[in-house]
Every structure is written in structure tokens, then in C-alpha cells.
Amino acid sequence: MLSDSMIVFAIAGLIALSVGSLVYFALFSAISNDASRDKRLKQINSRDQGAARQAAAKGGKKKKSVQDTLKELEDQQKARRSVGKSAPLSIRLQQAGLSWSKRDFILFSIAMGAVFGAIAYFMGATPIVSGGLACVGVLGFPRWFIGFLAKRRQKAFLTELPNAVDVIVRGVKTGLPINDCMHMIAAEAQEPVRSEFARIMETQQLGVPLHEAVMRLFERMPLAEANFFAIVISIQQQSGGSLSEALGNLSKVLRERKKMRGKIVAMSQEATASAAIIGSLPLIVMGLVYLTSPGYIMLLFTTDGGNMILGVSGFWMFLGVMVMRKMINFDF
Numbered sequence: 001m002l003s004d005s006m007i008v009f010a011i012a013g014l015i016a017l018s019v020g021s022l023v024y025f026a027l028f029s030a031i032s033n034d035a036s037r038d039k040r041l042k043q044i045n046s047r048d049q050g051a052a053r054q055a056a057a058k059g060g061k062k063k064k065s066v067q068d069t070l071k072e073l074e075d076q077q078k079a080r081r082s083v084g085k086s087a088p089l090s091i092r093l094q095q096a097g098l099s100w101s102k103r104d105f106i107l108f109s110i111a112m113g114a115v116f117g118a119i120a121y122f123m124g125a126t127p128i129v130s131g132g133l134a135c136v137g138v139l140g141f142p143r144w145f146i147g148f149l150a151k152r153r154q155k156a157f158l159t160e161l162p163n164a165v166d167v168i169v170r171g172v173k174t175g176l177p178i179n180d181c182m183h184m185i186a187a188e189a190q191e192p193v194r195s196e197f198a199r200i201m202e203t204q205q206l207g208v209p210l211h212e213a214v215m216r217l218f219e220r221m222p223l224a225e226a227n228f229f230a231i232v233i234s235i236q237q238q239s240g241g242s243l244s245e246a247l248g249n250l251s252k253v254l255r256e257r258k259k260m261r262g263k264i265v266a267m268s269q270e271a272t273a274s275a276a277i278i279g280s281l282p283l284i285v286m287g288l289v290y291l292t293s294p295g296y297i298m299l300l301f302t303t304d305g306g307n308m309i310l311g312v313s314g315f316w317m318f319l320g321v322m323v324m325r326k327m328i329n330f331d332f
Contacts, residue, residue, distance in 0.1 A: 087219075094220050096149035097192060105142065113138035125301045129310070153192050157221055158261075160193040162254040165229065165247050172244040178233075179210070196220060211237040225254055268328055275324040282317060 093100050100108070116137030120130040164185045171181035179201075186198040196217060203213040211234035218227050232250050236243045289297045300306035 087222075091219060092146055092150065095153070095222070096146045097153045097195075098146070098149065109138045109142040112141050116141070123301070124298065126304075126307055129301060129307055132311075154221060154223055156190075157192050157196065158223065158225055158254075158258065160190045161225055161229070162251050162258065164189050164193050164197070165251040165254065169244050169247045169251060172247070178243065179204070209237070225257065228253065271328045275321075275328055279317075279321045279324065282313075 087095070089102055089105060093105065113134045114137070117130050117134030120133040125133070167185055167189075168178065168181040171184065172178060182197050182201060186194055186201050188194070189197065199220070200210075200213045200217060203216060204210055214230045214233045217230055228250055232246050236246060286297060300310045
């Protein structure tokens, strides 16, 4: 038989087991809920971490895509700049806004050479001077004329481009496609923006993608502002993003550059006027001497020694004008 102490321990154990069972069954629902909650939290945390990793990977891919696009555009721009330094005659004629062919340019050069030579001949110059002026008319004046027209056209383009960008921004914000906005500019904008955007639309209608058609704008308008516009459109077309926001920022940049250009021109007007007076003073003095004493000044044109003096003086005067031009020519 069991002793009394063993019976007491057995009864105490049974009582403790019974109380423990009752407590477990009473708290089973709460314990199971806590376990389910912990399991659910682990699942949510793992899902959030996976989503964060996917978002980070997607952001990295997008960033890499934008970087690749910028690298590609930079390479294209470097190639265009290297070509632009020695642009063919057809491109330079387009930059000047002329619809001439190479044949028309050659005929114009020959005509200018004949006019310059004839003017020198009828003024009593020697054949050497007449031939030199004829060479200037054939080789120098036509290229200067094209450069003058190109710069004047580029200046007008810079004046109108911010307005065209604002039209695109407002159109995109209202829900219009960018092609419709460009068609609107090609129909209603001021020249030369209207003709340049019309060429972009014509190029796109031939099957060229929009970003490539816009990149060709830099060939006809070798300006930093045109390059900015082409890069913004190209990045948006290839990588996505808010076009209205990007073009809005571009419009602000263009207007700020225009203001800065105006300030620089205003601050350099004094130096420009001084250079113009100094450069034109010898010609003015020669003209006044010709009016008062024509026989005295004509020795420079009718004698060999005078021709030599005139040529050397003209050469040094040209060097002086180029030095002054370099001093007052600000890159901005």
C-alpha cells in the first residue's frame, strides 16, 4: 500500500494537472490568436521587404535606363558637334533659311566676284587689286552672307522658342498629345520656329520616331537651347516621365538664359561701340581724304608701292579688328 505522504503528493499532482488543463483551455484562444498575429506580421513584413526590394530594383533599372539614354544622347551630340564644325554646304544653307542648291550658291559666288571686281576696276584700281577683290567676292562674301543670315535666324529662333515650349506645356496639361501641340506650333508660331517644327512633323510622317526627328533640329539650329529641347523630348519618349514638368522647367531655363544674354549684351555695348569706331576710323579718314584730295589718296590704288602699302595696312587692320572682336565676344 501507498504511504500517506505518497497519496498526498499524488492528489496534489492531479490537482495541479487539472488546474493547468483548465487554464490552458481557458487561454487557448488568446494564445492561438497571438500566434496567428505573429505569423501574419511575419508574412506582411516579408511581403513589404519583397515589395521594397522590387521597387528598389525597378528604380535602379529606371535610373540605369535614364543614364543609358543620357549617355547615348551625349554620344550623338558629340558626333553632331564634330560634324557641325565642318558642316556641309547644304546644312549651312538650311541654317541660313535659304532654299538654294549648291549650283545656286556657286552662281551667286561668281556673280559677287564679278561685281566686286567690276567695282574695283571702274574705280581705277590696278588689275592686282581688282583680282584680289574679285577673289574676296567669290570666296569670302558669300560665306559671310550665309553666316550673317544664319545668326540672324538663330536669334529669331531663340526669341520665339520659349513661347513654343509654353504652348506645348499648356497643351500637354490639358490632355493633348505632343504631336498635336507640335502641329499647332508648326501652323501658328512665328518664323523660324514654325518652319523648323514643320520639318520635324514632316520627318516624323516619313516614319522617323519623334525623338530622332527632334534630335535633327540641332543640325539646322546649332544652339544650346535647341539641344536642351531635343534632349528633354528624347528622354521623355524613351524613358517616360512628366513631360509638362520637364518642359516647364526648360521654359524657365530658356527665359533665364535670354535675360542673361540681354544683360551681357547691355554690359558689352560700350566695348562694342569703341571697337566699331576704332575699326571704321581708317576707312572714314580715307573717304574724307578722297573727297578733299582725290589725287593724293588715289596713289594707293594706281601705283605698285601704294598697292603694297594698302595691302599691308589692310592685313594689319584685319588682325586688329579680329583681336577686338575676340575681346568683346562673350560666350554664353
